[in-house]
Amino acid sequence: MSVPDELLAHTPTSSVCKVCGSAAALYGVTDFNKSCGENGGHYFPLSGIPVYYHQCGHCGLVFTNAFDRWSPAQYVQHIYNDDYVLVDPDYVDARPRSYADFVQQFVRKAHNPALLDYGGGNGKLAALLAEQGFNAHSWDPIADSGCALPALASFDLVTAFEVIEHTPEPLATTRQALSFLQDDGVMLFSTLTIDHLPPTRRITGTSHRAMATSRFTPAARLKSCSAHSVTASITSTTSRIWP
Numbered sequence: 585m586s587v588p589d590e591l592l593a594h595t596p597t598s599s600v601c602k603v604c605g606s607a608a609a610l611y612g613v614t615d616f617n618k619s620c621g622e623n624g625g626h627y628f629p630l631s632g633i634p635v636y637y638h639q640c641g642h643c644g645l646v647f648t649n650a651f652d653r654w655s656p657a658q659y660v661q662h663i664y665n666d667d668y669v670l671v672d673p674d675y676v677d678a679r680p681r682s683y684a685d686f687v688q689q690f691v692r693k694a695h696n697p698a699l700l701d702y703g704g705g706n707g708k709l710a711a712l713l714a715e716q717g718f719n720a721h722s723w724d725p726i727a728d729s730g731c732a733l734p735a736l737a738s739f740d741l742v743t744a745f746e747v748i749e750h751t752p753e754p755l756a757t758t759r760q761a762l763s764f765l766q767d768d769g770v771m772l773f774s775t776l777t778i779d780h781l782p783p784t785r786r787i788t789g790t791s792h793r794a795m796a797t798s799r800f801t802p803a804a805r806l807k808s809c810s811a812h813s814v815t816a817s818i819t820s821t822t823s824r825i826w827p
């Protein structure tokens with residue numbers, strides 16, 4: 585496997601929080617090939633490439649700077665390649681199908697809403713909604729990086745399911761997703777959160793092969809919303825991904 589030069593660069597002991605701008609100390613390190621596919625029994629061989637994480641001392645966000653300078657082409661080469669389905673098999677059909685049911689319930693009282701699934705990857709969610717007669721579109725910063733942007737300020741609902749934790753720029757990504765909303769539109773997003781971190785500082789539950797670059801505490805998620813003057817309604821706060 586080729587090793588991106590950026591991953592071999594020296595990692596500083598301190599960084600700046602990607603959400604609130606406070607100081608963030610080194611938190612932990614894991615192997616580049618750590619994958620959530622291990623939950624299903626699939627293990628990639630260790631790559632020998634360390635990926636360091638920092639944690640914000642204020643809002644608790646855990647994040648890495650390791651992928652900050654990657655191009656879309658590098659993401660496709662190293663992450664979203666033919667092996668991606670081994671890491672995240674539900675990405676192909678099961679997860680978009682469950683979200684399609686959820687979105688249909690969410691907009692059931694709206695009249696012909698314009699829907700955009702931001703970060704929609706293969707576009708499956710929007711395709712399923714379109715099959716049901718919805719005016720649904722998909723745009724993904726990586727998969728559609730060479731395509732034209734959707735029209736700004738033109739959608740009634742922008743969804744971003746499990747997107748924010750996969751971007752090296754969570755605030756910029758959120759800002760771009762919001763830019764597609766009409767003034768009275770609604771953004772519906774989800775991301776895993778953590779309430780408590782293990783004292784061992786051993787990162788055992790994240791997944792670089794799925795590009796999980798950040799883990800949000802509830803405080804970090806609220807701050808990411810307040811940075812854009814967005815009112816957040818958090819319906820579920822905890823999913824324990826790190827033992």
Ligand SMILES: [Zn+2]
Nearest residue numbers: 601604640643
């Ligand atoms: Zn912070």
